[in-house]
Amino acid sequence: SQTIHQxxxxxxxxxGSPLSLECTVEGTSNPNLYWYRQAAGRGLQLLxxxxxxxQISSEVPQNLSASRPQDRQFILSSKKLLLSDSGFYxxxxxxxxxxxxxxxGTRLTVT
Amino acid sequence: AxxxxxxxxxxxxxxxxxxTLSCTYDTSESDYYLFWYKQPPSRQMILVIRQEAYKxxxxxxxxxxxxxxxxxxxxxxxxxDSQLGDAAMYFCARLRGGGADGLTFGKGTHLIIQP
Numbered sequence: 001s002q003t004i005h006q007x008x009x010x011x012x013x014x015x016g017s018p019l020s021l022e023c024t025v026e027g028t029s030n031p032n033l034y035w036y037r038q039a040a041g042r043g044l045q046l047l048x049x050x051x052x053x054x055q056i057s058s059e060v061p062q063n064l065s066a067s068r069p070q071d072r073q074f075i076l077s078s079k080k081l082l083l084s085d086s087g088f089y090x091x092x093x094x095x096x097x098x099x100x101x102x103x104x105g106t107r108l109t110v111t
Numbered sequence: 112a113x114x115x116x117x118x119x120x121x122x123x124x125x126x127x128x129x130x131t132l133s134c135t136y137d138t139s140e141s142d143y144y145l146f147w148y149k150q151p152p153s154r155q156m157i158l159v160i161r162q163e164a165y166k167x168x169x170x171x172x173x174x175x176x177x178x179x180x181x182x183x184x185x186x187x188x189x190x191x192d193s194q195l196g197d198a199a200m201y202f203c204a205r206l207r208g209g210g211a212d213g214l215t216f217g218k219g220t221h222l223i224i225q226p
Binding site: 034036038042043044045046049059088090092098099100101102104105107 | 144146148153154155156157158161202206212213214215216217218219
């Protein structure tokens, strides 16, 4: 069976510090991978998606970036965090044009 | 922008009764997919049910069923025999057909189950 992991589970970072969130998927190969952000009391917003190693599509221009160094690894990064980057970050995977399965999420608080 | 709208920020239902959550969407495509996800207090997003737009038959998963009205661009979720464990945020989402694009989500409906 497939499993998706995210870490860390929670993170508190000061404004201007760097960020690295990691997502890995087990039990499948060549998945589509996604990063979403959920602000407090709101729905999910797609940030990035990837259909293969090194292939990243960005949906929202901002100070975040994503990378996919390995087939089942997806990383969300920032060089300098803003207060507005606070939120709940969810990674998801899918096979083709099917439903997406989500990881447990990372709660990021920028202070 | 092609949007997904959930007009009910909060719904309340008595345990064992039936509740329907509404969702409408905007799309110019003929082929797409629709989903309902559940987000309990743990915040893990859990797939509840999916519907392919080309299928006329409404999807059903145990106590969960949908009423898919393609012409009206409506996709409601019915929960029968509501249980305390059904209490959660419910999100309607749309996936464009023909690609690996991400989901477009509604803002969610908070479902409260009264014991």
